[in-house]
Amino acid sequence: MLSINSLFPPVNKWEWKQIINPNFFSWTVDKTPLSGYKSIIWLWITYFSVIAIIKLYMRNKKPFNMNKFTSFNNKVFIAWSIILTVLSGYNLFDKLSKFNIIEIYCEHETTTKGLWPYITYLYYLNKIYQLTGSIILTFKKKSLRHYHIWRHIYAIPLIYSWLNNRMNYSTLAVFVNSFVHSFLYIYSWKISVDVDKAPFYKKKIIFFQSLHLLLSFAICIPHVFF
Numbered sequence: 050m051l052s053i054n055s056l057f058p059p060v061n062k063w064e065w066k067q068i069i070n071p072n073f074f075s076w077t078v079d080k081t082p083l084s085g086y087k088s089i090i091w092l093w094i095t096y097f098s099v100i101a102i103i104k105l106y107m108r109n110k111k112p113f114n115m116n117k118f119t120s121f122n123n124k125v126f127i128a129w130s131i132i133l134t135v136l137s138g139y140n141l142f143d144k145l146s147k148f149n150i151i152e153i154y155c156e157h158e159t160t161t162k163g164l165w166p167y168i169t170y171l172y173y174l175n176k177i178y179q180l181t182g183s184i185i186l187t188f189k190k191k192s193l194r195h196y197h198i199w200r201h202i203y204a205i206p207l208i209y210s211w212l213n214n215r216m217n218y219s220t221l222a223v224f225v226n227s228f229v230h231s232f233l234y235i236y237s238w239k240i241s242v243d244v245d246k247a248p249f250y251k252k253k254i255i256f257f258q259s260l261h262l263l264l265s266f267a268i269c270i271p272h273v274f275f
Contacts, residue, residue: 123238
């Protein structure tokens with residue numbers, strides 16, 4: 050018989066120490082916090098429900114001044130991206146010294162625990178936290194384009210699949226994405242405090258967006274061969 054509890058993630062089974070200590074980290078469905086398909090489903094339900102509720106609440110209200118929240122959020126994103134860049138960069142070079150190119154792109158029996166999946170897990174949590182960006186825009190009554198609403202919510206199940214399928218190359222993807230996003234969030238922070246210079250900063254950021262696109266494509270090329 051179907052019970053109510055079976056519809057929700059088994060929060061009581063989550064091992065919270067895995068979040069703060071990589072030595073305890075081992076990606077295990079329903080034991081690692083926010084793992085399991087139910088967690089993904091409820092993240093989507095919660096996210097879209099919150100957006101809808103805020104839109105309904107703000108319908109007859111003036112936009113909130115969210116500048117301080119935006120600035121704080123961007124600083125968190127910058128710090129998180131830089132930390133992930135450093136950690137994934139270190140782990141990537143360490144991995145390159147131990148594995149050949151085939152092993153980098155294929156499963157390895159030790160890839161469900163240790164530093165590299167922990168870094169990918171932090172990246173997974175980072176993408177979940179980045180959903181707050183759309184929530185802030187909703188309070189500001191900004192138009193939420195498809196890109197704003199969907200870009201991070203799409204990424205969550207993708208990164209979940211990296212962890213679930215023990216994909217070694219995900220550290221490389223984390224490095225590329227976090228490196229580029231460090232500059233993208235610096236750009237977002239700069240225009241949030243000095244909107245007059247937005248055109249100047251935008252010209253500079255186009256380079257990093259192009260770099261991100263090229264590197265993301267390059268990462269996929271080895272899949273043709275392995």
